Amino acid sequence: MSGIVLSARNITKAFPGTVALQDVDFDVHAGAVNVLIGENGAGKSTLMKILAGVERPTLGSLTMEGEPVSFSSIRDAAGKGIGIVFQELNLCPNLSVTENIFLGRDITRAGFHIDRAAQKRRAAELVAKLEHDIDPDALVGDLMIGEQQIVEIAKALAEDARVLIMDEPTSALSASEVEVLFKVIGELKRAGVAIIYISHRLEELIRIGDHFTVLRDGRLAASAPRSEVSIPWIIEKMLGAGEVVAKRPPAAPPGPPLLEVQNLTLPRRGQGLAVDDVSVSFRPGEITAIYGLLGAGRTELFESLYGLRSGATGSVRLGGEELAGRSVNRRMKAGLLLVPEDRQRDGLLQNLSVGGNLGIASMGRFTRFFSISRAAETPLLSQVISQLHIKTAGPDAPITSLSGGNQQKVVIGKSLLTQPRVLLLDEPSRGIDIGAKAEVFSTMRDLADQGLAIVYTTSDLKETHAVADRILVMAYGRITADLRAEEASDEALVRASTHKIDEPELA
Amino acid sequence: MSTVSATLKTAPAGNASALLLVLKLRTFIALIAVTLFFALMAPNFVSVANAVIISKHVAINAILAIGMTYVILTGGIDLSVGSIVGLTGMVAGGLLVHGIPLPMLGVIVYPNVIEVVLISLLVGTAIGAINGLLVTKLGVAPFIATLGTLYVARGAALLLSGGATFSNLVGRPELENQGFPVIGSGTVLGVPVSVIILIIMALVAAYVAQRTPFGRKVYAVGGNERAAALSGVRVDRVKIAVYMISGFCAAVVGLIVSSQLVASHPASGNTFELNAIAAAVLGGTSLSGGRGLIGGTIIGAFVIGVLSDGLVMMGVSEFWQMVIKGLVIIAAVVLDQLQRRLAANTRQG
Ligand SMILES: Nc1ncnc2c1ncn2[C@@H]1O[C@H](COP(=O)(O)OP(=O)(O)OP(=O)(O)O)[C@@H](O)[C@H]1O
Ligand SMILES: [Mg+2]
Numbered sequence: 001m002s003g004i005v006l007s008a009r010n011i012t013k014a015f016p017g018t019v020a021l022q023d024v025d026f027d028v029h030a031g032a033v034n035v036l037i038g039e040n041g042a043g044k045s046t047l048m049k050i051l052a053g054v055e056r057p058t059l060g061s062l063t064m065e066g067e068p069v070s071f072s073s074i075r076d077a078a079g080k081g082i083g084i085v086f087q088e089l090n091l092c093p094n095l096s097v098t099e100n101i102f103l104g105r106d107i108t109r110a111g112f113h114i115d116r117a118a119q120k121r122r123a124a125e126l127v128a129k130l131e132h133d134i135d136p137d138a139l140v141g142d143l144m145i146g147e148q149q150i151v152e153i154a155k156a157l158a159e160d161a162r163v164l165i166m167d168e169p170t171s172a173l174s175a176s177e178v179e180v181l182f183k184v185i186g187e188l189k190r191a192g193v194a195i196i197y198i199s200h201r202l203e204e205l206i207r208i209g210d211h212f213t214v215l216r217d218g219r220l221a222a223s224a225p226r227s228e229v230s231i232p233w234i235i236e237k238m239l240g241a242g243e244v245v246a247k248r249p250p251a252a253p254p255g256p257p258l259l260e261v262q263n264l265t266l267p268r269r270g271q272g273l274a275v276d277d278v279s280v281s282f283r284p285g286e287i288t289a290i291y292g293l294l295g296a297g298r299t300e301l302f303e304s305l306y307g308l309r310s311g312a313t314g315s316v317r318l319g320g321e322e323l324a325g326r327s328v329n330r331r332m333k334a335g336l337l338l339v340p341e342d343r344q345r346d347g348l349l350q351n352l353s354v355g356g357n358l359g360i361a362s363m364g365r366f367t368r369f370f371s372i373s374r375a376a377e378t379p380l381l382s383q384v385i386s387q388l389h390i391k392t393a394g395p396d397a398p399i400t401s402l403s404g405g406n407q408q409k410v411v412i413g414k415s416l417l418t419q420p421r422v423l424l425l426d427e428p429s430r431g432i433d434i435g436a437k438a439e440v441f442s443t444m445r446d447l448a449d450q451g452l453a454i455v456y457t458t459s460d461l462k463e464t465h466a467v468a469d470r471i472l473v474m475a476y477g478r479i480t481a482d483l484r485a486e487e488a489s490d491e492a493l494v495r496a497s498t499h500k501i502d503e504p505e506l507a
Numbered sequence: 508m509s510t511v512s513a514t515l516k517t518a519p520a521g522n523a524s525a526l527l528l529v530l531k532l533r534t535f536i537a538l539i540a541v542t543l544f545f546a547l548m549a550p551n552f553v554s555v556a557n558a559v560i561i562s563k564h565v566a567i568n569a570i571l572a573i574g575m576t577y578v579i580l581t582g583g584i585d586l587s588v589g590s591i592v593g594l595t596g597m598v599a600g601g602l603l604v605h606g607i608p609l610p611m612l613g614v615i616v617y618p619n620v621i622e623v624v625l626i627s628l629l630v631g632t633a634i635g636a637i638n639g640l641l642v643t644k645l646g647v648a649p650f651i652a653t654l655g656t657l658y659v660a661r662g663a664a665l666l667l668s669g670g671a672t673f674s675n676l677v678g679r680p681e682l683e684n685q686g687f688p689v690i691g692s693g694t695v696l697g698v699p700v701s702v703i704i705l706i707i708m709a710l711v712a713a714y715v716a717q718r719t720p721f722g723r724k725v726y727a728v729g730g731n732e733r734a735a736a737l738s739g740v741r742v743d744r745v746k747i748a749v750y751m752i753s754g755f756c757a758a759v760v761g762l763i764v765s766s767q768l769v770a771s772h773p774a775s776g777n778t779f780e781l782n783a784i785a786a787a788v789l790g791g792t793s794l795s796g797g798r799g800l801i802g803g804t805i806i807g808a809f810v811i812g813v814l815s816d817g818l819v820m821m822g823v824s825e826f827w828q829m830v831i832k833g834l835v836i837i838a839a840v841v842l843d844q845l846q847r848r849l850a851a852n853t854r855q856g
Contacts, residue, residue, distance in 0.1 A: 054737065075739040090737045092730035094797035095723070103727050104739035106720040114718050155738075 003065075005030045005194045006051065006082070006163050011060035013046050015401065018393070020046040021057075022218045027211075028163055030194045033185060035205045037198075037234055038215035039433040040405025041391040044198050045087050047215070048165050051196070052084040053077030075104075083161030085169045087198075087404045087431070089148050089342075091155075093141030098123040100140050101155045126154040131180045144295065145342045146172040153181065164188065165196045168404070170204065171431045172341070174293040174459045182208055200405075200433050201460070202231050214238055239435060248442070250285055250469060251449040257281035258453045259305075259336070259422045264314035266297075266304045266477075274300040275312070276477035282422065282453040287444055289468035289485075290457045292497050297477040298457040299341055302424045306338040307331050318422060332361075335421030339412055339428060341457075347411035348399055355381045355395025357410050362417040384413040389439050405432040412440060416447070423447065425456035429463055441467040461490050473497050530846035534790055534806045534839070541810060545817035552820055559699060563767075565812035566705040567760050569805050571779055572786035573712045574635075574756030576804045577749040579787055580716075582729045582796025583642060583649035585750060588757040588783060590660035591634050592776025595627040595761030597664045600673030600771030602626060603684055617682040624690075628758045634660055635754020639747030653750075657780070664773040674770040691767030701763045705805075708756070713801040725749060729796025785832075786811055789839045810835070 006028040013021040021043045028034050028051075036044050049055040051062070053071030062069050064080060071077040074084075091100050098116075101123050107115045123136040132150050140148060149172045156164060170178045185195055185208060199205055205212070212229045214221040214237040222237040259282040266275035275297050282288055290298050304312035307328045316323045318334050326334075340347055349357055358381050359366065366376035381395045388409045392402055399407060408431055415423065425444070429437045444467055448454050458464055464471050464485075471488045473481035473496035481488075481496035529536065545552045571588050578585045606617040618626065634656060641652035678685035693700040716722035724745045727735040736742050760779070765771035790807030792799025814835060818828045 073739075074737060075741075078739055086737060090731070090734035092727045092734050092797065094730035095726055099723060099726075100738075103723060103735065104720075106723060108720060112719045112721075114720060114723065116718075 003030050004028065006062065006064050008047070008051065008057075009061050009063070011047065011050060011057045013043070013050060013055065014058045018401070020218055021050075021215075024060075024215065024218070024220045025223075026051075026213055026220075027223075028194045028196060029211050030162075031189055031192045032210035033189060033195045033197050033208050035197050035199075035209035035212045036215065037202075037205065037212065037238060038221075039238055040409075040436050041217075041403040042215040042238075042433075043218040044215055045167055045404060048084065048167050048196065048198070051077070051163070052082055052165055054084075078105075078159065078161075081162035082165070083156045083159040083163070084165040085152050085156045085167060087167040087171075089145070089152055091140045091148055091151060093139065096137050096139055097127070097134055097143075097151050097154075098136040100151055101126065101158050103155075105159070122158065123154070126157055127151075129157070129184060130154060130177075132177075144299070146174065146177065146295070149173060150177070157184070161193065163194045163196065165198075167198045168200070168431055169197075170199060170201065172427070174295075175461075176293065178204065200431065200437075202234055202434070203462075205234070206231060235434065238433070247466060248445050250287075250445070252285055254283035254286035254469070255451070256283065258284045258319055260315075260317045261305065262315040262317075264301070264304055264312060264316065266300055266309050266312045268477075273477045275304055278314075278477075278479055280472065280479060280482070282455055284421070284451045284453045285448050286469050287448050287454040287456070287467055288470045288472060289464040290455065290472045290474055291459070291461070291464045291493050292457070292474035293459065296474040296497065298474050299426055300477070301474065302338055302426050302455075302457070305424065306336065308338075332418065332420075336424070337415045337418055337420035337422065338424040339415045339426060341426035341430065347414070348407060350400055352399060353396050354385070354390070354392050354399055354402065354410060357399050358384055358395070358413050358417060361414050362419070365417070365419075380417060384417060387416075388413050388443065389436065405436055408432055409436060409440070412443075416443070420452065422453045422455070425454070427458060428456050429458065429460070437463075437466075461493060464488070464493065527846065527849050530842055530849065533842050533846070534803055534810060537789075537835075537839075538806055538810050538813065541813050541817065545813065545820065549817055549820040552817060557816075557820075559697075561812055561816045562702045562705075563699050564816060565808050566699070566701040567763060568779070568782045568786055568811060569705050569808035570708055570756050570760050570763075571783035572790075572804045572808050573708055573801060574749075574753030575780075575783040576787045576790075576792050576799055576801055577712070577716070577725060578649070578753045579784075579792050579794060580725050580729045580796060580799055581746055581749050582732070583746065583749065584653065584784070584794070585635075585638065585753045586650065586653040586780050587634065587638060587656040587660055588753060588760075589776040589779035589781075590657045590664065591631050591754055591757035592761040592764060592779055593773055594634070594660045594664040594667075595631045595758040596765035596771035596775055597667045597673065597773055598630050599623050599627045599687070599762055600676055600765055601667055603676045603678055603687055604673045606682075617684050619684050620678065620686045623684070623687065624762060627762055628755060631754040631756075631758020631761065632751050633754070635751040635757075636747060638754065639750035642750065643743040643746050661773075661777075668773060670773060672770055672772045673765075676765060676769050676771065688766050688769050691763050691765070691769075701767070704759065704763070708759070709801060709805050716801050721745070721748070726797055729798070731797075782811060785836050789836060791843060793843075807839075 004027045008026040011021050011024045024047060026047060038044050046055065050057050053074045053076050098119050102119050107118050109115050120136050127134050127136065130150050130153060134147050134150060140151060149169065153169055170181060188195060210226050213223040214234065216238060261281065262279045264275055264278045265273060268274040278301060292298050300309065303309045305316055307326060314324065318336055321334055323331050323334060349360065359377055363372060366373050366380060368376065385392065390409045390413065391406050399410065412428060428440055432440065444454050468485050471483050471485055471493065472479050473493055475497050481492065551557060575585055575588065602618055602623045606615040608615045638653050638656055641647045642649050676687050678687055690700055695703060716725065724735065724740045727740055728742050728745050732742055761776065764775055786808035787799065787804045788794065789810055790803030792804060814832060815828065818831065
């Protein structure tokens with residue numbers, strides 16, 4: 001059952017200005033989870049796009065079950081049994097869940113009449129298989145990002161592929177949803193499907209991987225079966241050296257409360273509350289993690305604080321100044337800043353360069369009279385690029401030429417340039433590799449030491465401990481725990497994250 | 508807590524959803540309101556004869572607007588439809604009056620009416636295909652590409668006759684090309700043929716948009732082109748197809764107009780594209796693509812038609828008519844925005 005279905009030989013892919021892959025070999029074993037690991041920009045997604053027919057290799061060949069193949073398009077590859085869940089969500093917000101799942105391969109009668117009932121039934125089945133209760137008729141644009149990722153996965157499952165590529169499918173999923181996905185992956189494996197799995201969450205990989213391949217800077221760094229692999233091995237192959245991230249203590253004790261929130265409440269569509277009477281304060285110099293499961297209300301809390309949710313009530317004071325009722329722009333000027341979760345959609349301007357994106361929120365800092373001063377801009381941009389280790393040809397490179405993780409760093413860099421006093425980071429480590437993660441966390445500590453209040457959300461327990469001084473847990477729109485990092489055990493956090501207070505069933 | 512939504516928020520939930528329903532049905536409500544208004548204000552407005560006249564006027568704009576809706580759904584625009592109306596009308600007129608001269612054989616071939624119709628439709632569809640190729644293969648922005656064909660097609664229409672009108676398109680018995688006026692002036696059980704064409708086209712267009720894979724792809728391309736492409740949709744083909752549909756619809760209108768007048772004039776169809784866009788927008792089609800319904804467009808075309816004819820019957824001056832039409836279009840878009848904000852609000856709570 002563990003023959004090699006698909007193999008790539010001597011793959012090289014050159015883009016104008018960069019060589020993304022160089023002479024890479026990759027074998028895909030049937031009935032197994034084939035893990036692909038590497039830092040941001042290592043070339044993982046590029047290799048997958050070649051396997052799925054989205055990109056064509058500059059050099060090299062593919063063979064499928066012994067026969068040489070070349071895929072002229074994604075349809076071509078799909079026709080030969082290759083399915084893919086892309087790293088960036090690729091859904092049409094104006095279509096329903098069902099319509100997205102069947103886009104490009106509708107179930108029809110007589111070849112032209114869409115069988116809506118059959119599609120809806122099948123969509124509901126797929127969503128149920130992933131143990132979700134997303135309404136098949138809901139518009140995708142109305143779903144939270146984690147739910148969209150479920151739809152994206154359901155879409156790939158609908159194809160009955162023989163080779164299923166998953167490029168960071170869990171980046172927006174909570175621990176329990178990851179469990180469900182793993183169960184589904186197990187079933188697919190038993191059915192003989194070859195799974196290619198990419199993730200930056202190393203524990204996940206160790207748990208489900210059967211064959212491991214590591215890429216470093218576009219080259220094959222190592223490949224080994226599960227029995228020879230351990231986390232230190234992966235880190236060593238990925239980075240070229242064993243690197244440990246040490247937590248840095250704060251330089252000074254935190255100051256008096258800077259951001260004070262009182263009785264913040266946000267109703268949810270239908271009934272119930274997305275944010276339920278939250279009162280909390282954040283202090284400069286302190287890093288606070290908000291841990292919780294998908295749908296716990298963390299994003300809604302941030303968006304309410306930032307003025308994006310018009311239904312929110314309650315008081316938000318920053319340095320004594322009342323912000324409730326103020327526009328986002330006013331809140332930004334007061335020093336509050338949100339780095340959104342869906343950075344692809346909310347954070348980046350696809351038509352601008354890396355530098356244009358970095359500078360967009362802080363143009364005032366380098367505008368002289370009426371024009372943008374390159375002389376004032378360039379050093380600031382270069383500084384952020386090197387501070388966050390953004391892998392790019394320079395500030396003038398198009399933003400679309402960056403790998404997924406590097407694009408995320410640009411969004412974080414953009415907010416740093418605005419010199420905020422309170423920084424809200426929604427899932428700052430989503431989709432970035434451990435090296436970059438360490439850099440982002442270290443930057444967060446630097447910023448806190450400079451007197452900022454830093455608040456970030458995460459669904460990853462280890463990340464709550466990695467940098468936070470204080471850990472809040474949210475569940476069902478409420479804060480169910482508020483602990484010093486030293487006293488927060490994993491067990492306490494998990495218990496608090498599933499803690500229901502009187503409120504019955506919030507959908 | 509922005510100012511607009513703050514006032515909406517204070518309304519209880521029940522009111523908000525009722526308001527939302529009213530906003531959703533706004534074009535339909537507008538149609539009823541406009542009709543009632545003229546029924547009261549304009550003498551003779553409510554009569555079978557007037558209904559026939561209005562629906563014939565509406566048919567012309569609505570057929571164009573059907574094609575336009577498809578194009579707009581993909582995020583494009585087609586400015587060339589008015590010129591295609593003129594050109595295809597001239598093609599039909601020329602074929603009926605002068606036939607196809609074949610100098611090397613020394614004969615002139617006169618196609619019959621069916622053939623004339625097919626050739627004209629082919630010409631319109633082909634211009635649509637050119638628009639589509641310009642937009643997809645050459646990457647010209649839809650606005651510019653179709654602005655170009657607007658001029659080219661209009662010029663071609665003028666060149667066909669040197670600017671003159673082809674008149675008296677009744678055909679001649681000895682040439683066996685009679686019957687052309689039926690398209691524009693014929694009736695079946697009292698219903699004008701052009702209105703029957705509209706009904707058939709609207710039903711087919713609505714079916715294709717809502718129930719077929721092609722329609723789904725049109726919406727997908729307008730919603731997120733990249734996602735559509737990565738789902739295996741051949742985006743270029745879909746785009747070329749919608750411009751062809753639009754060109755086809757324009758050719759149908761070209762035939763109807765020249766048949767109604769029993770003459771084809773090279774300037775006919777001038778600015779028709781604006782009315783078609785207006786009908787689509789009034790009907791709730793979003794110019795950024797991915798949102799809109801054929802049914803909405805048809806109702807939008809009726810609002811414009813009833814408004815124009817009603818104002819004429821009331822004796823309102825042409826200048827005021829334009830002002831009023833413009834205000835109605837702006838109001839439609841404002842209400843559309845309001846609906847979307849309200850919908851987003853009830854969603855968030
Ligand atoms: N269309 C493109 N044009 C130019 N360069 C590109 C393009 N796509 C990718 N690259 C470059 O190729 C390299 C590999 O990118 P890729 O997206 O494969 O990385 P990755 O391993 O998936 O990283 P991540 O973990 O951040 O998603 C990067 O340096 C990137 O900048
Ligand atoms: Mg990637």
